Amino acid sequence: MKTNILGVYDDEHDILHAVDKLQDGGIPVKDVFSPFPMHHVWEKLNLTTRLPYATFIYGVVGGIMTFALLYWTSVVSYPLKFGGKPLNTLSFIIIMFVITILIGTIFTAATFFIRQKLWPGKESKLPDGRSADDKFVLVVEKTEGMPEEEVTKIKDLLTETGAVEVNESNVDYED
Amino acid sequence: MYNTRVRGVLIKGNKSLKDVTQDVLRPMDAPMPRWWYVTAFLAISAMIWGVWGFYNTISTGIGTWGLNNNVAWGWAIINFVWWIGIGHAGTAFSIFLLILRQKWRTSINRAAEAMTIFAVMAAGLFPLIHMGRIWDGFFIFPYWNTRGPLWDNFNSPLFWDVVAISTYLTASFLFWYLGMIPDFATIRETTASKIKKKIYGVMSFGWLGNARSWLRFETAALLLGGLAAPLVVSVHSIVSMDFAVSVIPGWHTTIFPPYFVIGAIFSGFGMVLTLMIVLRKLYKFNDYVTDGHLEAIARILTFISLIMGSAYLIELFTAWYSGNEYELFTFLKNRVTGEYTFAYWSMLTCNAIIPQLFWFKKIRKNITMVFIISLFINIGMWFERYVIVVTSLSRDFLPATWATYEPTITEVAVFAGTIGLFVMGVISFFRWIPTIAISEVKSVLKETTTLKSFTDED
Amino acid sequence: MDKQYWQSLEDYRETKTKSDFSKKAEPEFSIEGLDESEIKAKSSRRDFLKMLGFSVSAVALVSSCQMPVRKAIPLLNQPEELTPGVANYFASTFFDGTDYCSILVKTRENRPIKIEGNDMSKLTKGGTSSRVQASVLNLYDDARLKGPMKSGNATDWETADKEVIEKLTVLADEGKKVVLLTSTIISPSTTALIEEFTLANPNVEWVMYDAMSMSAIRNANDLNFGRPVIPSYSFDKAKVIVGFNADYLGNWLMPVTFSKQYSSSRKISGKNPKMSRSYQFESLMSLTGSNADYRFGIKPSEEAIVLLNLYNKIAESTGMSVYNAPKSPVDVTDVATDLLKNKGKSLVVSGTNELNIQLIVNAINNALGNYGTTLNISLPVNLKQGNEKAMEALVKDMNAGKVDGILIQNVNPAYDYSNASDFKTGLAKVDTKVSFADTMDETAQLCDYVLPDHNYLESWNDAEPIRGSYSIMQPTIRPIFNTRQFQDTMLKWMGNDGDFSDYMENNWKTMLADSTNFESDWNNIKHDGVYHAKVESDELSNFSAQSLKARTSKNVDIELVPYEKIGMGIGKYSNNPWLQEMPDPITTTTWDNYLAISPAYADDNNLKLEDIVEVNGIEMPVLVQPGQPVGTASVAVGYGRTSAGKAGDGRGFNAFGFKFGESITINKIAGKTYPLAMTQMHHDMEERPIVRETTFDQFKKDPKSGNELHTYDEKHNVTLYNKIKYDGLHWGMSIDLTSCTGCANCVIACQAENNVPVIGKEQVKNRRIMHWMRIDRYYSKDEANPEVFHMPVMCQHCDNAPCENVCPVAATNHSTEGLNQMAYNRCIGTRYCMNNCPYKVRRFNWFEFVNNNNFDYNMNSELGKLVLNPDVTVRQRGVVEKCSMCVQRIQEGKLTAKMQDRELREGDIKMACEQSCPTDAITFGNLLDENSAIKEDQDNPRMYHLLESLHTLPSTSYLTRVRNNES
């Protein structure tokens, strides 16, 4: 069973300082729960995402596929003449443009949900529910066999940096 | 998305994070107010009437409308374009202001996006109902079939329309829903009701709100926003191509795409203004939707109104400058002075002249006046579409075919039905969905309260 | 084939086997090929498809549901000439008592579906009129009587025959007067038969009656030449034509023949083009007036004055006696000069049934030496033999109780006699009243016996419209109902058991006495439908001049001019929805008649369109007619039928009570309006280059005159894409606006060919008329006497078609033969193509027009649907349709050529509108064929495309309107 040490903060600035402090103290900060996104935290925790690359690939593939479909249907499969225009017309651009966006949007959203493992009705496992309201929660993993003084040190450090509460939680949330 | 500099105070009243949560969620927990029932009753009545209109049209034929051989498009297309225009505000707010780093959008964008969804849904009904053979409507999708296979005409603006609008609806919905996930999680975590906890729990997709999920969330939101941004331009450009690509005088003009996009944003902002004033009044959101917000919208409207006005003038100029007798007739004889003078001048007054009143600070600050003018803008934009669709068609190239158009009760019913649908959607949104993006407001709360007031800047 | 229908048809003729009079058994009606149309008629399948679209999944669950079973019933004995699925053409004749036309009847599976013109005829030369085109629908009229009637109840022929013969015998024995009242009869065989009948029954008097009589011409010729005849006219030989209230292109005497002649003298072709000039003096805006080079509006009472002045002018220079005449309201010097320049090559006609006027006309023609050239007394026209004197006497006698029996054939005086109430009271006093009407019309209702005649498509007959020009009417379908041809009835009553076809053949044996091989000659005549005997012009007696006079014109408020509308005529076809819905060529009004008043009068009296006025106790709507002369008003007869049938009853009001030139007062009924359904509401061309015109003089100087824009547009049209190249076939059409008179024959021909639905007055009023081709009519210049333009517009089959680009489902696109094709079953009805068509030729099925009780016309009747062309789909609600350039005809022509292993030839394929055009204004053909007439038209300097500045590259082109006048 994994146990986490939670430091609950009221203020976003406090928790930023706390992250700095803990990291300075060589204590790995596992995670930070907040009611809104905090860029500083991501920098501190060295978090990155490759979602934009995925989106780019979706767009490129989608665009090419759309053109292929349009070209194949109107030039190869069943060529029909409309209003004296050539079979392979400029107006394909409009549909390609829109469908590219559509494919990009849908697949980006899908990738996000899959990557983040979100689905309707997924059980939420928040270490501290208040982090969705007005609290900021700093999570430090209490590894197996972590010496007691280490735990106390972390807890003290948390209190020191302005945590209003310091708890331990068994909630095993999936990151 | 969240951490950008802000010009002034966006949220007044020195709110704490807790206050924000409570303020926004309070109306959802409060007992159903009477106005809600009254509005819902009216909206549902309108929808029932609209269903009658639908039934009448589908069972008897498009002949139940006032269209004729010459004016083959009427209220259905006017209303369609009008709704689509209104549907532009949501994305315009969320995405343009996002790109322009306009922080004040945070308290409005959720409502604006909701409006988009319902307006686009209302709009989407019109192309459906206006088909002569709705039961064969699936022909419009290029699916593998046993007819050869036979595909669609990819040159047709109507096909582009179908693609663009479904894309727009999908993208808007995804963007909107994505933004709501953290708020649903907030409700899930704060509500006392078990049922609510269950429902919003399902809807929140098990949102955590830890650092990594926020990172991915924001990236995804930015990506969706970035993808949708060109849509805001393209959707109404494509709608305008329904007209611009044709040969009909008054339609066949290159100014249409920008003119339509601007018009759409204009009508969308107008509707946002109308709705926000109502929302703020009903939910006492004065601290979130501040006078400053309203004024900002009003300023934008004034600017767009000027663009609209010049577009109207340019239309007249091109008609004159082209020397094309059909164009000249349509604009100068038919619209400005002819049979459709009333519609034309209503359009011009409501869209180009009345919003100029916003130059006056007194009017800008007077919420009642702002509300009335926002209504005028909505009406004016409706007239704009009326002028475009009806005047051009009713008197085009061959005078022998000229015919006039008057809507029938069925068309009115269908329109009323879509208004009912929109209103019903909006009040359901008011009731069951946080009307202000909680997490976004929270993110700007700390930074703004300490700065100089947004509204008192001058 | 659907069972129910089959049975009902059987019911229709259940008694057929009993009446064994037609021993030349025409083939059984029903055959396998019929099922195509049948399915269309029942549309069960279409309903099924509809369901499919509505709930795919639900249906898919129960998809084991059975398709409707279709039966294919073969003939028991298949006649040799009948091939299911292949059309047969029979030469026949249309004559309804008024109009004559030589026709071909197109039958499919032995049911007539279309009337075409007969090219073999030297009179009508392949032309028809709208009434002729629509007559095929009369065959399938639900209002037709299903069998003999006695006092309003059905009876059978045996009883009826027995009783009538008994009564007639009694009357004959007692020597009491029996009158046979017929329309004009131009059939030599029928005439012989009736003469035989009157000979056998000396108490029978034969009276011919025409609702619109022309006896004054006969009387005048009687005085001038000693012959009570109508001369034959040759408009083609006339260089100058002057008409006085004679609508010779529309209604007067032989409009089809005259249109052919008129247009042939005005075809502009070759190096030295020639063109006749027409003057028209008239008291209303007629079709002829609208096409005339010069048109003058006069009051009816001024006609004699103008004519006499004209005569005096001519007489002065030819040295004939001059008569006193009041001052002419119109200066006729120019007309006189023009006429004098063309002595012997001119023609003056008047349509006014007034002896005095006809005498002046004769005198003028005599003075100009036109007899023998443009008029021929020795080849008289047999039409319009009705004599109103005899009719007046008859009515008087009836009222005096002097007539004890009356047999009424093909006339309806209770409706169309000028004094119908007198006729009715008189008729009530007649003991034995027998009518041969085929519907329960106003007169038949008052008769004891109604012994329904066949429709002309079911009858044998012959005709001699002009001396020496014969044509044959032959049945093209077995009688649908238990009817019997009038002539057969006569034969039966005379105790002759043979039928009329034998009688006729015998009669022809005597007529063709010189024939060495009668059998083959007779077969040839039947095949061709016409026979032109060699007639020697007999010696013309000298012209005996009569004294001429003209009264000073009346000084009254308004003089009324009753006239016949192009479609409705005298109201005989009132129940024909095609004709009811045919837009009048002048006013474009459908379904109604109205009082046409001059714009000046309307302004003075504050009257406007659709206001109601009261004239002589009749309320009527007002229509402001440009060109209606001041001081006149005109009103169409042929409306206000009370017993015509569903489509005809209660349309408009009966104007037969009005006399020509009658002075009336118009009382406005304030606050009341009556909707008039017109297909065109804007009459001005707005100075757009729609109809391009020039004068003949200018044309001779510069053939491109009036068409300068064409060169300009050709030069200035630029394009992104290359023009489409065609290989082998590129269909095109050209319409000569100089020839086109706007008679609307093509509109009905197209309607018949392409199963165009009738939509009723209300929907026409909503501007939703379904006609695939329309005739636009524009007025220009002076409101009081405008120039009128007629322009047929149908799908232009643009190579750069704007409509094709915008259809999302590819329901309309371009073929390799240059056709703009429309696939109805692909259409989802977005109507975008309709919007984007600059010509507005696309039509939308706003409602289900088939099997819909709200549109209770021929397509809602099992019988009426038999007229449908099985090769053309009946369109469903919600789809767009338009002129397909008769693609079924194109395909048929191509197939025939392929089967005969040859290339397509010019004239293999003719469009429905082109085939029967009485002025040959429409040309169709392959634009890639260097030798074709259409190619020639393409290179014509007069050629232009409608709205060519849009660069739609239409395959249909127009030729400039050339007027032979000075302005």
Next chain:
Amino acid sequence: MIINNFVRINALMIKGYIFSGLFSLLMLISMSSFAQTAQDEKNFQQCKACHNIDGAKLIGPNLKGISEKRDEAWLIKFIQNSQEMIQNGDELAVQVYNENNKIPMPSQNFTDEEVRGLLLYIEGGGVLPESEAVAQAAVDTEEQQANKLNVAADAELLLVKMKRDGMRNMSYVFIIMVILIVVSLFDLAVFHIVKARWIHYIIVLTAIVVISEIIFVDATSLGRQQYYQPDQPVWFSHKVHAGQNQIDCRYCHFTVDRSMSAGIPPVETCLNCHNQVKEGPITGTKEIEKIYASIENNKPIEWVKVYNLPDHVYFNHAQHVNVGKLDCAQCHGEVKEMDEIIQIPDLSMGWCIECHRTEDVQFATNKFYDQYKELHQKLKDGEISNVTVQNIGGDECAKCHY
């Protein structure tokens, strides 16, 4: 899918051919060893309908002394396929044809040996030697023969049944799939019997795919009647007439090369032969009686139409048979092997178009196509190797829809 079915049908048919072919071969080997057998008399039954050996002339001429009158080789050929000879312009054949009111003699499925046997039999005046008469009674081949001929048709019927049952099974599958979805969703939400959630997802997704496929296929086949085989008012066997007797299709459907409709023969056409042929090999007199009843009651036979096209399609048989020189079987399948007609293609637009895209037009032979100068030039230049219907606009709307 369509092509697959075609292949399957053809495969079954081919099996049928092979089987029946082998069977008859065996029979023939066993029979041909002696002349003037019971088999000859049996075979003569087919001739008897139209020919007397001695006595009055029936439809065809008397056969007495036929072997002396005509050359044996000619006779064999004529009996086997008279139509072909007439078409090839054999003078004698044409003469015989014309002498006999132009009623064609149905082709007989006899080998040369059999014909020789027949001729011997006729020579003998139609009487069997006594020993053979006894043998004949022993060999009751009639039934067997009928069985043999039915093999191919049976195969076809089997296929139809398979197809129909398949359709019914599809609806069972549909229901099962719906149940599966419901069950797995319930399990997912309420019962949690299966712990691994991905199983639910896979089940639901698969079920949805299957259901969509069923709906799509069924919706597509709505309004179509592939494998339609209604009961006809007269049990008329095309197999006997067109297959066994080799009557040309056009003999009965005689408007096929000049009309859009192939034509259903009038009853009098039946009478041409059935004046004499009063008994059939399968149904005896039962069905043929109906022809006489129809004539007597003056009531046409109401056949049920099998190949039904929707009313918005124009199809012309003359175009395809006369001009396009298509074989009937190309669209209607091996009618010669069917007793009652069954609709082989689905008559979908795709099916039409497919053929228009691949089938050549009679570009070189029919003069009509001379006007396509560019195409001729291209052919000459070798730019294209053939001209399909599509090349001259065969896939355009207005070729069939107007």
